[in-house]
Amino acid sequence: MKRIISALVLIMTWALTWADSPLTSCDFAKAYSAHPMVSMALGLADEGEVDIPVTLLNFIADDKSPIDLRLAVVNAIGWNFEGKNSGKQIHEYLMTRYKVKDTEKLIKKLDAKTLAVYAYAKAMSNYFVVDEAQQLAHEAVNRDKEGSFSVAFIASLIDAQVHLDDDWGMVYKVVADVTHNGSLKLDMRQEAIDIVMEYINLYKEYYNVSY
Numbered sequence: 001m002k003r004i005i006s007a008l009v010l011i012m013t014w015a016l017t018w019a020d021s022p023l024t025s026c027d028f029a030k031a032y033s034a035h036p037m038v039s040m041a042l043g044l045a046d047e048g049e050v051d052i053p054v055t056l057l058n059f060i061a062d063d064k065s066p067i068d069l070r071l072a073v074v075n076a077i078g079w080n081f082e083g084k085n086s087g088k089q090i091h092e093y094l095m096t097r098y099k100v101k102d103t104e105k106l107i108k109k110l111d112a113k114t115l116a117v118y119a120y121a122k123a124m125s126n127y128f129v130v131d132e133a134q135q136l137a138h139e140a141v142n143r144d145k146e147g148s149f150s151v152a153f154i155a156s157l158i159d160a161q162v163h164l165d166d167d168w169g170m171v172y173k174v175v176a177d178v179t180h181n182g183s184l185k186l187d188m189r190q191e192a193i194d195i196v197m198e199y200i201n202l203y204k205e206y207y208n209v210s211y
Contacts, residue, residue: 022160022171023127025199029076031192035069041076052077052086057093060117067113067150068188071120079124087125094118107136112144116151123158134158149184153193160200169207175200176207 032038037059044052056077060070077086091103094114100106110118119140123133137155144151156178163170178184179193 021127021164022157022175022200023123023130024079026157026196027075028192028195029072031189031195032069032072035072037065037069038072038076041073044077050085052089054093057090060090060121061094061097061114063111063114066187067116067148068192070113070117071150071154071188072192074117074121074124077124079127085125087122090118090121107139112140112146113148113151115143116140116148116154119158120154123161127161130158130161134162147183147185149178149181149186150188152178152181152184153188153196157196167206168203172200172203172207176204 029038029042033042037056040053041056044056056073059065060073062070074086074090091106094110095101095103095106098106098109100109107115107118116137119133119136122136123130134155137158140151141155153175156175159174160171163174175196179197
């Protein structure tokens with residue numbers, strides 16, 4: 001009986017940890033709630049709607065749309081629940097938009113910022129397994145010639161999700177490293193950054209080097 005109880009405690013602790021995580025707890029879309037596209041996405045989440053309108057899919061996929069707003073829309077749509085698979089819907093839309101039949105060709109066609117958005121959507125769709133999303137996010141950082149803060153920041157948030165399972169100090173470090181990188185082009189609202197860091201700073205005590 002003691003073994004059963006111990007196992008249940010471990011399972012509950014694991015579940016609660018992942019429910020409260022970098023990808024599920026940083027609602028930075030609130031910083032952009034006045035924007036029509038973000039407002040629409042927030043409305044979908046409030047209503048529990050599982051289908052993403054074409055208007056939003058087009059905005060997410062449009063490389064002319066500001067990167068921080070596109071990421072905010074994905075954030076507003078939220079992580080998967082009750083059958084919602086936003087990552088799959090975004091993937092299928094991009095495949096159709098770019099007229100490709102496999103993911104490898106799609107990834108080659110995407111610009112750095114759209115690849116970062118795609119990676120973030122994949123991570124939000126299955127935040128338990130983000131290895132592929134992490135790889136895509138880092139590919140986006142490597143391709144990014146502009147030094148976009150948003151691209152690096154979202155990649156670090158996915159990294160933080162990975163480290164949640166092995167090193168809480170690194171959850172803080174990987175994101176803080178980006179926020180303290182003055183060479184990046186700041187293309188995200190400070191309010192959005194502050195919302196993320198309010199959560200990430202909870203892990204600062206586990207990292208032994210202070211900024």
